[in-house]
Amino acid sequence: MNRIAPILLDWYARSGRDLPWRRTRDPYRIWLSEVILQQTRVGQGLGYYLRFTERFPDVCSLAAASEDEILKLWQGLGYYSRARNLHAAAREIVGRFGGEFPAEPDALRSLPGVGDYTAAAVASMAFGLPYAVLDGNVFRVLARLFDVEVPVDTGAGRRIFVELAQSLLDTERPGTYNQALMDFGALLCTPAQPRCGECPLAGCCLALAAGTVALRPVKQGRTKVRERWFHYLHISCEGRTLLCRREGRDIWQGLYEFPLLETEGPADFPALAARSDFRELLGDAEWRLVGTVVMPRHQLSHQTIHATVYRIETPSLSAAAAALAVDTAAVGDYAVPRLLERYLLEYDG
DNA sequence: AATGCGGGGAT
DNA sequence: ATCCCAGCATT
Numbered sequence: 001m002n003r004i005a006p007i008l009l010d011w012y013a014r015s016g017r018d019l020p021w022r023r024t025r026d027p028y029r030i031w032l033s034e035v036i037l038q039q040t041r042v043g044q045g046l047g048y049y050l051r052f053t054e055r056f057p058d059v060c061s062l063a064a065a066s067e068d069e070i071l072k073l074w075q076g077l078g079y080y081s082r083a084r085n086l087h088a089a090a091r092e093i094v095g096r097f098g099g100e101f102p103a104e105p106d107a108l109r110s111l112p113g114v115g116d117y118t119a120a121a122v123a124s125m126a127f128g129l130p131y132a133v134l135d136g137n138v139f140r141v142l143a144r145l146f147d148v149e150v151p152v153d154t155g156a157g158r159r160i161f162v163e164l165a166q167s168l169l170d171t172e173r174p175g176t177y178n179q180a181l182m183d184f185g186a187l188l189c190t191p192a193q194p195r196c197g198e199c200p201l202a203g204c205c206l207a208l209a210a211g212t213v214a215l216r217p218v219k220q221g222r223t224k225v226r227e228r229w230f231h232y233l234h235i236s237c238e239g240r241t242l243l244c245r246r247e248g249r250d251i252w253q254g255l256y257e258f259p260l261l262e263t264e265g266p267a268d269f270p271a272l273a274a275r276s277d278f279r280e281l282l283g284d285a286e287w288r289l290v291g292t293v294v295m296p297r298h299q300l301s302h303q304t305i306h307a308t309v310y311r312i313e314t315p316s317l318s319a320a321a322a323a324l325a326v327d328t329a330a331v332g333d334y335a336v337p338r339l340l341e342r343y344l345l346e347y348d349g
Numbered sequence: 350a351a352t353g354c355g356g357g358g359a360t
Numbered sequence: 361a362t363c364c365c366a367g368c369a370t371t
Contacts, residue, residue, distance in 0.1 A: 037366040044357060044365085078355025081369075115368050135366050155350070182366055191364060192360060221351090223363095249370085251354065300355055338356065 004145070005170040005177055007200050012180030015187065017042070021049065022179060027101035027126035028059045031089075031108075034118045035082055042186070048077055060099060063090040071254050071335035080254055080335075085113025103127040125175035132165040133178045134158075137185025142168075143217035144189060147206035151220040223302060229265060230307040231272050232258040232340070233281065234348075237317050240325040242281075243334060251303065256334035258309070259324065269310060281321050287314040293347050298339045309343055 019042065021033035032052055036045040051073060056062040062070070067087050074083035089111040093101060102108055103126075105119035114122075120131040132138075139152045142164050150157040170177040188195050194213060196202055207213045235242045235258070243256045259281055261272050269289065272278055291311035298305040317325060326334070331344065 034366060039355085039365055039367055041358070041365050076356075078357085079367085081354070082367090085368080113368065117367060121366070133366075136364070137366070179366090186366080190359095249353085253354090298356095302353065303355095 002168055003204065004168050004201065008180045008184055009170065009173070009177060011188075011200050012176070012183055016180060016183045017187070019046070020053075025126050027103075027122055028062075029053060030126045031101065031114075031118070031122050032062075032086070034121045035086055035113055036077070038082060038118070039079060040077065045077070048074070059090050059093050059101075062087070063094040067254065068333075068335065072333065075255075075335040076338055076341065080252060082113055084254055085111075088112045089114065101126070103129060105129075105131055121178065124178050128173075128175060130169060130171040130174045132162075132169040132174070133182065134161055134165050135182060137182045137189075138165055139217050140191065141181060141185045141189045144194075144207040144213055145201060145205050147210050147212055147216065149218060152217045153219050153221045225302055225304055227304045227306065229263045229267065230305055231261040231263065231267065232307060232309045232343075233261070233278070233312055234258050234309050234343075235282070235287075235312045235314060235317075235321065236328070237314050237321075237325065239328050240317075241328050241331055242317075242321060242324045243326050243331065244324055251300065252337045254335070256336050257340050266306070272310070281318065282312070282314065284318065285314045285316050285321075287312050293343065295339060295343060305339060307339055307343075309347070 019033075021029055024030065033045075033049050036048050036052070052062075055073060056065065065087070067084060070087050071080060071083050074080060074086075077083075092111055093099060097107075101122065103123060105116075105123045108114050108119040108122055109116070117133055117135050120133045123129040123131045124133065139161055142148065142161060143152060146164065148157075148160065148164075150160055152158070152161060188199055196205070196208055196213065199205065199208075202208055205213075207216050233242070242259055244259055246252045246255050246257060261275060261277060263272075269292065289310060290313050293309040293311070295307040295309065298307060336344070
């Protein structure tokens with residue numbers, strides 16, 4: 001065994017967090033927590049985990065649910081493909097694996113939404129198998145301990161870290177070790193202002209010795225942000241509201257929203273009303289514009305959404321429009337993007 | 350190897 | 361503003 005593991009485990013026993021998914025070895029709950037926590041902080045995901053386990057205590061109940069209900073419970077958490085994959089994977093567990101989770105990473109990896117990280121997490125934490133997890137915390141901690149200069153977001157870098165992480169693993173208690181390493185990264189070896197002064201590994205941290213802690217890990221990735229202009233038509237007709245389900249390969253897939261007109265840049269209402277898709281929706285009806293709400297800019301990781309909501313009232317709907325209408329009171333049953341949720345809370349009661 | 354996918358918190 | 365977070369799927 002290496003020097004690192006016992007120190008990490010000792011620190012974890014004293015300073016680790018008490019989290020609900022650490023109090024079970026049920027692979028369903030561990031899998032669920034891991035999917036919720038993909039690219040998501042513990043503080044943000046905790047409430048979702050509690051609500052999901054309350055509503056869906058086992059994989060069968062999750063498999064039996066509708067995708068819309070799962071998306072509604074997922075609303076606000078982001079990366080909605082996780083929710084759709086969660087549903088599909090639950091059905092595969094029931095249908096293909098007889099309701100029992102497989103233990104080996106290769107089999108887990110075959111489930112939708114389960115990649116290298118989640119497969120290793122479930123295999124080690126639920127089944128005690130010796131697989132090291134590799135997530136953002138592990139990259140950072142190892143890059144610092146060994147002062148690794150190779151960028152983590154490249155194939156070569158990834159291979160180095162896979163090897164390093166696996167070589168350090170405590171194969172006697174892989175699940176506890178993995179959680180200890182991640183907690184260590186989340187609480188002590190943080191991205192900014194790590195607490196090296198109270199770090200039990202300071203004595204063997206090569207980056208600390210070299211003064212490069214703030215430079216590790218090295219990443220080469222650059223993100224460019226696209227701007228988009230969304231114009232929503234909030235159409236009310238006799239207590240009913242028009243909603244559409246987002247399809248295709250775009251943001252918010254599977255969520256509901258008002259009928260949307262997108263433009264390449266800023267646009268005013270007359271320009272929208274002249275479009276064919278607008279006239280298809282409202283052409284013949286006696287509609288009137290009763291309000292315009294310019295939403296605050298909505299920032300996603302790779303997109304900035306400029307959204308405006310046009311409130312429109314009409315006494316009658318075309319057949320095409322009527323097919324999209326739901327009762328105003330039922331709008332709350334549909335999962336909507338945060339942007340629309342804010343609008344509904346702020347401007348619509 | 351690159352790209353797209355959310356939303357929130359920390360700095 | 362920028363970065364990051366218990367990553368994954370697609371191209």
